[in-house]
Amino acid sequence: MNDPRNMNNTDTQHQERMRDLFPPTDRPRVTTEPKPPTQVEDLINYLKKWDHGITSFEAYSELGITQLTARLSEARKKGYEFEGQWEKRHARNGRPIKVKRYRLV
Numbered sequence: 001m002n003d004p005r006n007m008n009n010t011d012t013q014h015q016e017r018m019r020d021l022f023p024p025t026d027r028p029r030v031t032t033e034p035k036p037p038t039q040v041e042d043l044i045n046y047l048k049k050w051d052h053g054i055t056s057f058e059a060y061s062e063l064g065i066t067q068l069t070a071r072l073s074e075a076r077k078k079g080y081e082f083e084g085q086w087e088k089r090h091a092r093n094g095r096p097i098k099v100k101r102y103r104l105v
Contacts, residue, residue: 039065040074044104047082053103055087072102081105 037045042063046054059065072082084100091097 039063039071040078043068043071044075044080047102047104051103053085053101055099055101057099068102 043054043059043065046063054062054068056068059068059071065071076082081104082102083105084102086098086100089097089099
């Protein structure tokens with residue numbers, strides 16, 4: 001059987017090795033890399049650059065945003081205003097559909 005005193009000694013040795021490998025520091029870690037823009041920031045930048053606005057499909061294909069209305073809601077909470085306009089289109093199978101295009105006001 002294992003001696004509990006020996007296990008404590010092993011744990012202590014492990015803790016000492018970890019302290020040697022990763023010494024404690026009082027300073028917080030600072031990264032010099034800038035954070036990538038959020039999806040809301042990407043969306044706002046896109047709408048400022050392109051006056052024609054954006055649809056849900058364009059948001060996904062251009063920006064990788066899968067939930068456009070959720071990002072618009074977050075942007076509204078930050079003070080941005082949008083207008084939406086319905087457009088008639090045709091789906092791939094030829095059926096008429098309506099999509100909403102959002103523009104920054």
